Amino acid sequence: MSGAVRTNTRDIARAAIRSELAQVAFDLFRREGFDNVTVNDLAAAAGVSRSTFLRYFGSKEDAVLGAVDIQGEQVVGALRARPADEGDWTALRRALDTVTELHRRDPDGALVMSQLIMRTPALGARTLEKQNGWRPAIAQALAERADPSWPDLLVPSVRAAVAVDCLNVAVDHWTASDGGLDLDALLDEAFAAFAPG
Amino acid sequence: MSGAVRTNTRDIARAAIRSELAQVAFDLFRREGFDNVTVNDLAAAAGVSRSTFLRYFGSKEDAVLGAVDIQGEQVVGALRARPADEGDWTALRRALDTVTELHRRDPDGALVMSQLIMRTPALGARTLEKQNGWRPAIAQALAERADPSWPDLLVPSVRAAVAVDCLNVAVDHWTASDGGLDLDALLDEAFAAFAPG
DNA sequence: TCCTATCCTGAAACTGAGTGTCATACTGTA
DNA sequence: TACAGTATGACACTCAGTTTCAGGATAGGA
Incomplete structure (x- = not known):
């Protein structure tokens, strides 16, 4: 067991190829439009066979959206790292900084x-x-942050969903402004949308 | 123009066929599992050609999810019918009654x-x-309810998304309880998840 | 009643995504 | 060098969804 923990040469090579394929796909999609590019096109552009491409990404969409999975893991990780006595909303807002930081690094x-x-x-x-x-x-x-664990996950689920919505609405507005607005400010605004009542 | 307003004989027939096809599809999916049923199967079971089936529903999924579209329209309609001086959250909660009412009528x-x-x-x-x-x-x-229209749609968008999330989380829990819990109570709980802070 | 324009249907061909199989080539290891 | 595990490419296959076309039903007016 635990063959997945240590990254050997093969894993490194795979990761490199994967990121290369993703890059090629992203460029092609951006240039031609997602729907106008077939998996064959992607494979040809990347210099691999169709089979190989589809082995690296289960679907055409996944070639672009690998970043989304990573973001999710990062947000969860950041949330777990927040101090236990912090309020849920503050902890969620801070956890989303991992995403806004990514936007700030490469707008x-x-x-x-x-x-x-x-x-x-x-x-x-x-x-x-x-x-x-x-x-x-x-x-x-x-x-797991709450001392007396809730009877069920209803309240945490709602708060989790709300936080993700705030992120999406903020990013939507940020994108609509061509990146002109400040994403953190938009996110704060979004979180404030249910503060007063 | 306006040939879509008055419902003539043809429209009635189409609606009847459409609902018949949806019923057949739903039964088949429930019995065999969505992924184990092909469009050919559906068409055969309904006694129409594959072409016809796909003309009524743009996709396999849409054969089942027509109700979702209707729910959306109903919620929006109900929201517009709420008194203008009502708070957003109350209005949203009441608008979602159209959905819970549907669950109560046919649990x-x-x-x-x-x-x-x-x-x-x-x-x-x-x-x-x-x-x-x-x-x-x-x-x-x-x-449109707010007197001084907001600078942009950010806050309303967040609240809209939050309301839908509450609905989903509530329905998830209701479903997980095999319909044993009260959906309205769950929905109230969900809405309360961001009241105190 | 007949005529005509319109719409519905079924047949068929086509594109493209995703799956599964198999033989071959490569890579690290003993 | 020989071996074992793995990645690759080629190929066949299923199925969803689109498009085209021809024939048949129907509504509504003359």
Whole structure:
């Protein structure tokens, strides 16, 4: 067991190829439009066979949305790292800093990515699906923060979902402003949308 | 123009066929599992050609999820009918009564439908996508309620998304309880998840 | 009643995504 | 060098969804 823990030469090579394929796919999608590019095109552009491409990414969408999975893990990780006495909303807001930080580090790349996703229904749908997959993990992390564990996960689930919504609405507005607005400010505004009542 | 307003004989026939096809599809999916039923199977079971079936429903998923579209329209309609001086959250909660009322009228049907959607990733994803489509309309309706229209749709969008999340979490829990819990109570609980802070 | 424009249907061909299989080539290890 | 595990490419296959086209039903007016 534990053959997955140590990264050997093969894993490194695979990761490199994977990121290379993702890059090629992203460029091609951006240039030609997601729907106008077939898996054959992607494979040809990357210099691998169709089989290989589909082995690295289970679907065309996944070639673009690997970043979304990573974001989810990072958010959950950041949430778990928050002090236990912090309020849920503050902890969630701070956990989302991992995402805004990514946008601050590469605004142009993030903007182009957002635009591609927003103008491609298939990518938007798949993104929603992936983000929806974050919910259980976030809710679980929230539940473990509360001293007297909630009777069930309803309240944590709602808060997890709300946080993700805030992120999405903020990113949408940020993207609509062509990156001109400040994402952290937008996110604060979004979180404030249910503060007063 | 306006040939779509008056419902003539043809429209009635089409609606009847459509609902018949949806019924056949639902039964077959429930019995065999969504992924184990092909469009050919559906067409054969309904006694129409594959072409016809795909003309009535753009996709396999849509054969099941027509109800979701209707729910969205109903929620928006109900929201617009709420008194203007009502708070956003109350108005949203009351608008969602249209959905809970549907569950109360046919609990067994609603339960089976929820179970089918929850155990079928493709249906879950498509449902999320459709519900995400409600957001702009709900946000717009909220924005029009506010006297001094908000600078932008950020706050209404967040509130719209949150309301839909509450619905989903509540329905998830209701489904997990096999319909044993009270959906309205769950929904109230969900809405209370961000009241105190 | 007949005529005509419109719409519905079924048949068929086509594209493209995703799955499964198999033989071959490569890579690290003993 | 020989061996075992793995990645690759080629190929066949299923199925969803689109498009085209021809024939048949129907509504509504003359």
